[in-house]
Amino acid sequence: MSMINLAVDSAVAIAERRRNRPGRSIYSGRARVALERNFMAFRSSNWIIVLSGFVEPLFYLLAFGFGIGKLIGGVTDGDGHPVQYAAYIAPALLATSAMNGAIYDSTWNVFFKMHFAKLYETMLATSLGPLDVAIGEIGWALLRGLIYAIGFMAVMAPLGLIPSWWALMAIPGAVLIAFGFASFGMAITSYLKTFHQMNWINFFMLPMFLFSGTFYPLSIYPQWIQSIIQAMPLWHAIQLERAFMLGNVSWGLLVHVLYFAVMIIAGLIFTTRRLTALFIK
């Protein structure tokens, strides 16, 4: 028996297995191998750089939440309940953590792998398809976003910033947010060709972070500015996480979930199309 089991599947047999499946030319069902590759590379990479992305929102929490927060005292949340200022901005910073983690890997790292390391070209010369690569890479970026979010939560708990059990929902919320940003980030990056264009991403990210209702309610702005901000992904992310963390859960949150679902799907479609156009033309 065991002798027979020793016979291994050849690469051809593995590829043949899917020959009658729809979409086999774009997906081989092996997105996980891209994750494995990233994990291998990560083991020997610089942990300090990874850590820095996590520390950034933490500094904001300390400076604004507990520094400026002392001057402000409290604010009222969306439902009119008074909350401590730090507790008000903490969920926004949590959403930002998830976003940052996802964006780091899905933009600059993807750009490097695509144009300099030629990694996707190499992968697509094997029996992998572009959707495998897209899911694998986006999945990896998502993971980093999730880890940042969990780390941030772990800091918030002892600071007394988690008043509700609903807060646990902020973790799946962070997955959704990170997935959306990773997917969208990779799609955009795959269309960009120069460093100059890449810098536009950063140019866009900073104001989005500062003005998406992160540090104060949106009602401060005139209506037309509010409308612009409400179209931005980070605003939806912050609304979702703030509602979970402060326990103001309602069906209305589904709007934000839907927003991210669209972002995820659109990102996957465009990334796959772009990889196909670039490397399997």
Next chain:
Amino acid sequence: MIIARGLTKVYGDFTAVDGIDFEVRKGEAFGLLGPNGAGKSTTMKMIASVSKRTGGELTILGLDPNKRGPEIRAHLGVVPQQDNLDRELKVHENLFSYGRFFGLSRKFLKNKVEELLEFAQLTEKRNSKAEELSGGMKRRLTIARGLVNEPEILMLDEPTTGLDPQARHILWDRLFRLKEQGVTLVITTHYMDEAEQLCDRLIVMDKGKIMAEGSPADLIKRYASKEVLEVRFGSSKNQEVAEQISHLGHRTEVLPDRILIYSENGEEDLQAILKMGLEPVTSLVRRSSLEDVFLRLTGRTLVE
């Protein structure tokens, strides 16, 4: 193994490959020769099923690459012109992760990676980062990586470009071994000695078309003479002398620095020149090579 009929690739209004026919048989080493821009790499990409043809027929192992890309790619080993090793991974991880891309099991790869490290003479370098390797080592690792899925066809795009002579010879030796094991090789090169050494049969391409096809010896016989006599009279006198000696050999060619006489017996022609009272500054009789065939077919104009 590979059959192409009227194979064409058009990019916009540029025709990179213009209706070529060829066949590659099992176990042979097949060469694609041509100057830069001849369409070799485009042809390789179409065979590797990462570029779709725009006209004609192409079947690889009986399958159509436009429809069965992933299955065909599982049969192939690809060694691109530029080493695209994973710079973030170690040597052995490069082989392992590439095998995983094909869906091969960890258990299988554990042994396979050791076997390939041995083959590429990189066992001692297994824990180095890929970017720390020398040019020759990188190329050997890229070839080993292309073998991880035990391909029936190994595609090599200019395998020895940029390597020093020692590294080239080691590489040729490795490729010979693969051939002995029955792996079909498809090689592009513009080194004539490499084509003569490695290829059983080859096509010479220029501007997307096939100029000639045959074994290296065949092509030399058909498009060049047995020997070549090279004589130099000084750049100012070459043209004048060439007219006097144009009756010698099959064909003469005047270059700025020397005259080439394609003939059956170079030594005899040299004696004839001396008898005419002409005294060349230097003279050389050599066997004609694939290089002469190549230059005859594709011209001497520099292609950038």
